[in-house]
Amino acid sequence: MKSYFTFLFFIGFIGCSHPLSQEIRKDIDETITFNRLLETPEDFIGKRVMFGGAIVETRALPEGTEIEVVQKKIDFAGYPEAGDESGGRFIFFKKGFLEPEIYSKGRGVTGVGKMTGTRMGKVGERPYEFPVIELDEIKHHEDIVRITYFYPPY
Numbered sequence: 492m493k494s495y496f497t498f499l500f501f502i503g504f505i506g507c508s509h510p511l512s513q514e515i516r517k518d519i520d521e522t523i524t525f526n527r528l529l530e531t532p533e534d535f536i537g538k539r540v541m542f543g544g545a546i547v548e549t550r551a552l553p554e555g556t557e558i559e560v561v562q563k564k565i566d567f568a569g570y571p572e573a574g575d576e577s578g579g580r581f582i583f584f585k586k587g588f589l590e591p592e593i594y595s596k597g598r599g600v601t602g603v604g605k606m607t608g609t610r611m612g613k614v615g616e617r618p619y620e621f622p623v624i625e626l627d628e629i630k631h632h633e634d635i636v637r638i639t640y641f642y643p644p645y
Contacts, residue, residue, distance in 0.1 A: 543601035599632035
């Protein structure tokens with residue numbers, strides 16, 4: 492019986508592991524919030540950040556792949572939180588090809604990379620300045636709704 496509980500403990504621990512490698516996350520500047528990035532993006536060029544959210548569109552371009560993302564807060568385990576709260580939009584850029592059918596609209600995504608600048612675009616007909624983050628590592632999720640295994644205060 493004791494080994495059964497030990498097994499369940501380790502399965503629960505593995506289920507809550509972070510989607511991105513610890514090695515890639517070690518140089519992240521955690522003081523950079525998405526709101527600060529939007530206010531003065533030029534101050535953070537070259538800094539490593541981790542953001543995530545819901546995919547709006549994935550564009551395969553000759554020089555790489557752009558993933559437009561509606562920003563969501565990242566939870567303690569590294570997954571985008573569900574809900575209607577967002578600080579805005581940003582673009583993940585990856586040299587090479589990422590399959591748009593896999594990185595499709597509505598899926599959740601978490602990524603780590605360097606802030607490289609901004610690019611003007613549009614959201615609908617409205618002009619929008621997108622922060623651009625060149626990816627080092629990315630993880631897509633089925634969606635941004637997650638089952639909570641442990642409820643507070645545990």
